[in-house]
Amino acid sequence: MSRGVDYAKLSVLVADDFSSFRHTVSGMLSSLGVKKIELASNAREAIQCCEHKFFDLILCDYNLGDGRTGQHVLEELRHRGLINRQTLFLIVSAESSRTIVLCAYDCEPDDFLMKPINARMLQQRIERLVRQRDALAPAMRALDAKEHAVAAQVLEQVAGRQTRHAVAAQKMLGTVLLSQGDLDRAEALYTRALEVRQLDWARLGLAQVRQARGDLDLAGEWLQKIVEENPMFLPAYDSLAENWNKRGDRLQEQTAVQKAVEISPLSILRQKYLAIVAQENADLVTAVVAQRRVVKLGRLSCYGAAEDHFHFARLVADAIEQELDLGSDIGTEAINFLKNAKDAYPLEDSAACSVHLLEGRLHALAGRKPAAQESLTEAEALMYEGSEDIVLEVDRMHALFALGENPRAEALLNDLRVIFADDQRALERLDVFLSEPASASNSALVADINREGIDLYNHGRFDEALACFDRARTLFPRHVGIHLNIVQSLVGKLKETGRDQETVEECARALRRAGRLINTEHPQYTRFSRLKAMAHSAMGH
Amino acid sequence: MTDAQPLDFSTVLAASVHDMKNSVGMLLASLESVIEDTPPENDEQSRRFSTLHYEASRINSELIQLLTLYRMQNKVLPVRIDEHFVIDILEDQIARNHTLLETRGVAIELVCDHDLSWYFDDDLLGSVVQNILVNCVRYTHSAIRISAEVENDQLCITIADDGPGYPASMLVRPCCQLDEAEVTDGATHLGLYFAEKIAQSHRQNDVCGSIKLANGEPLGGGVFKVRIP
Numbered sequence: 001m002s003r004g005v006d007y008a009k010l011s012v013l014v015a016d017d018f019s020s021f022r023h024t025v026s027g028m029l030s031s032l033g034v035k036k037i038e039l040a041s042n043a044r045e046a047i048q049c050c051e052h053k054f055f056d057l058i059l060c061d062y063n064l065g066d067g068r069t070g071q072h073v074l075e076e077l078r079h080r081g082l083i084n085r086q087t088l089f090l091i092v093s094a095e096s097s098r099t100i101v102l103c104a105y106d107c108e109p110d111d112f113l114m115k116p117i118n119a120r121m122l123q124q125r126i127e128r129l130v131r132q133r134d135a136l137a138p139a140m141r142a143l144d145a146k147e148h149a150v151a152a153q154v155l156e157q158v159a160g161r162q163t164r165h166a167v168a169a170q171k172m173l174g175t176v177l178l179s180q181g182d183l184d185r186a187e188a189l190y191t192r193a194l195e196v197r198q199l200d201w202a203r204l205g206l207a208q209v210r211q212a213r214g215d216l217d218l219a220g221e222w223l224q225k226i227v228e229e230n231p232m233f234l235p236a237y238d239s240l241a242e243n244w245n246k247r248g249d250r251l252q253e254q255t256a257v258q259k260a261v262e263i264s265p266l267s268i269l270r271q272k273y274l275a276i277v278a279q280e281n282a283d284l285v286t287a288v289v290a291q292r293r294v295v296k297l298g299r300l301s302c303y304g305a306a307e308d309h310f311h312f313a314r315l316v317a318d319a320i321e322q323e324l325d326l327g328s329d330i331g332t333e334a335i336n337f338l339k340n341a342k343d344a345y346p347l348e349d350s351a352a353c354s355v356h357l358l359e360g361r362l363h364a365l366a367g368r369k370p371a372a373q374e375s376l377t378e379a380e381a382l383m384y385e386g387s388e389d390i391v392l393e394v395d396r397m398h399a400l401f402a403l404g405e406n407p408r409a410e411a412l413l414n415d416l417r418v419i420f421a422d423d424q425r426a427l428e429r430l431d432v433f434l435s436e437p438a439s440a441s442n443s444a445l446v447a448d449i450n451r452e453g454i455d456l457y458n459h460g461r462f463d464e465a466l467a468c469f470d471r472a473r474t475l476f477p478r479h480v481g482i483h484l485n486i487v488q489s490l491v492g493k494l495k496e497t498g499r500d501q502e503t504v505e506e507c508a509r510a511l512r513r514a515g516r517l518i519n520t521e522h523p524q525y526t527r528f529s530r531l532k533a534m535a536h537s538a539m540g541h
Numbered sequence: 542m543t544d545a546q547p548l549d550f551s552t553v554l555a556a557s558v559h560d561m562k563n564s565v566g567m568l569l570a571s572l573e574s575v576i577e578d579t580p581p582e583n584d585e586q587s588r589r590f591s592t593l594h595y596e597a598s599r600i601n602s603e604l605i606q607l608l609t610l611y612r613m614q615n616k617v618l619p620v621r622i623d624e625h626f627v628i629d630i631l632e633d634q635i636a637r638n639h640t641l642l643e644t645r646g647v648a649i650e651l652v653c654d655h656d657l658s659w660y661f662d663d664d665l666l667g668s669v670v671q672n673i674l675v676n677c678v679r680y681t682h683s684a685i686r687i688s689a690e691v692e693n694d695q696l697c698i699t700i701a702d703d704g705p706g707y708p709a710s711m712l713v714r715p716c717c718q719l720d721e722a723e724v725t726d727g728a729t730h731l732g733l734y735f736a737e738k739i740a741q742s743h744r745q746n747d748v749c750g751s752i753k754l755a756n757g758e759p760l761g762g763g764v765f766k767v768r769i770p
Contacts, residue, residue: 018567020567020570020571021567021570024570024574027574094562094563094566098612098618098619100664101619101621104621114664115563115566115567116566116567116569116570116573116601117570118570118573118636118637118639118640120636120639121633121636121637121639123636124632124633124636125633128629162656164626164656167623167624167658197622197624197745199623199624200621200622200623201623230619230620230621232621
């Protein structure tokens with residue numbers, strides 16, 4: 001009952017860390033008539049096999065030892081283009097349904113096979129999948145050749161026929177149409193599917209169509225409903241995050257990503273996304289935690305990069321400068337991560353330079369001046385005039401300020417403002433060092449946040465006002481006006497609610513921070529002196 | 542993890558059940574290759590193989606049930622409903638138990654339209670069929686019949702055997718109730734409880750899935766029916 005599968009022509013790769021399992025499966029395949037069988041005992045071997053050879057079918061264990069999974073293998077094979085859409089990738093697993101469901105949503109292998117398996121099960125599954133592959137092959141070839149219109153045409157034909165491959169063809173057609181912006185046809189397809197059943201994939205598809213049309217409120221409502229009813233449906237969270245992003249609500253965007261990350265903490269790309277959006281929301285604690293996971297997951301994943309380590313170090317240094325409580329070892333951890341980056345990745349000059357600059361900044365923040373000085377010298381030896389790499393220059397400025405070399409830092413800052421005068425994005429990066437943002441976008445942002453905070457202050461809502469100003473301070477740590485607004489809000493709070501110890505300490509800290517940034521020449525110095533006197537009396541000093 | 546919370550026994554149990562399931566999986570796979578390499582030479586050997594295989598399969602499916610129930614209680618059981626071909630999950634489970642059926646000398650009949658498709662979680666419904674099937678192998682004389690059809694807008698899968706049938710006490714009580722006394726007696730009917738929970742997790746409009754036990758037609762023994770709207 002081979003039902004049209006020519007086993008002699010099939011090339012198969014079996015990857016499993018147990019040799020007994022590899023050999024059992026290989027025996028089953030031989031008995032079916034398969035001649036071309038390769039075996040791999042771990043993820044690395046499996047990927048190496050695919051570097052040299054094309055496989056029709058890959059049977060890959062989920063748990064491959066050393067923490068690597070079938071999902072890692074599939075992601076890397078796709079990422080590096082080592083397989084095409086014609087290769088059938090089966091995850092063989094003794095894992096629980098939860099893992100499988102998450103894996104299915106995140107990397108979409110062609111099928112799963114639950115252990116224990118036997119020859120008969122294997123045969124049935126291979127035949128089912130090969131028949132489906134053959135039915136969809138013309139569409140797959142077209143997609144691999146990026147001929148989307150051809151693919152859509154073929155898929156439409158298969159989807160319209162009353163065969164067992166119609167559903168697979170419909171799903172694929174929906175994504176092709178969406179990616180091509182053919183929204184009318186996509187909408188018609190999903191609507192038709194939903195007439196029969198409220199299936200998650202079709203509901204998501206329809207919401208995505210609405211989202212693409214710019215109907216953000218309705219799409220958001222639908223997406224919210226989908227995740228409420230099926231909290232494990234990861235692709236819906238991704239669309240939901242995109243929805244909030246398009247609506248300009250970065251906090252809601254972060255919440256959506258955070259939920260997806262809670263459900264599936266092993267997805268490195270989502271953790272990266274979370275670290276970015278949390279940092280933009282000035283939620284450094286969340287950003288640090290997410291970025292730490294990125295670095296750890298990156299050790300096993302094709303999506304890991306040296307830059308992840310640098311970014312962790314940057315976030316940690318920011319957190320230390322803002323006196324956030326992330327444990328006393330966090331600085332050491334960041335330095336170790338930088339060392340790991342050197343060991344794990346071949347670093348070019350600019351990357352090596354980043355490592356030295358970040359090491360310098362972290363040493364300086366921990367009070368190890370000579371070590372910091374040494375790192376900075378090594379970094380500067382690698383930098384050359386006119387390189388105009390804003391990322392490196394920003395790291396260098398941070399290191400100089402951390403070392404207390406303010407005159408050098410200020411001079412460099414002035415040079416950079418001239419060099420990057422026409423580059424808004426670069427100017428935005430320099431804004432953190434300025435007492436007033438130089439870029440138009442950040443000036444507007446600070447003005448907005450400030451206005452909101454002042455409004456809250458005027459209504460006596462001091463805690464909310466403080467939260468607002470704190471966010472602005474995280475974004476622009478050297479903005480004197482914001483620091484003074486914080487002091488003023490704390491004074492207001494002390495007068496209103498009395499002198500509780502915590503607020504008194506907070507007020508003293510805020511005053512110190514403002515004092516470090518301001519001198520007698522500063523235009524706001526008079527305001528600072530007045531606030532200082534008010535604060536001392538409010539604190540009872 | 543640095544959370545220093547007191548150990549929750551059910552969590553520990555779930556983790557160790559997971560581990561046991563992997564071991565039993567290995568055991569079953571090795572056993573099947575042993576039977577394949579050295580086929581039984583007489584009835585006595587055949588019976589022993591069959592017992593080994595049956596008990597290991599039973600442990601395996603009970604462990605799967607325990608894990609699933611644990612997840613249901615903790616509300617982390619994902620139900621992933623999609624359109625599937627019914628014959629696929631039935632053939633899968635028959636293939637999975639091929640050795641067991643053969644060593645027991647049980648004839649199996651499958652009656653299902655090749656093009657019958659329905660909406661369900663294939664993984665969960667597959668484990669219900671697996672569970673009932675293994676149970677039937679224990680009680681049947683010589684034959685099992687699995688059939689599937691659509692009745693009143695519900696998918697109805699029937700698993701029948703020619704054994705002595707379900708005891709009268711089980712036919713009358715609602716099976717979703719786990720009886721404390723029975724649990725301590727060792728007769729948990731966990732499989733039926735599991736099957737009912739899985740059936741109920743499938744809803745369409747205001748109808749949810751159900752199971753039903755009977756005796757008699759078509760083979761004269763026990764008849765298990767699961768309905769999915």
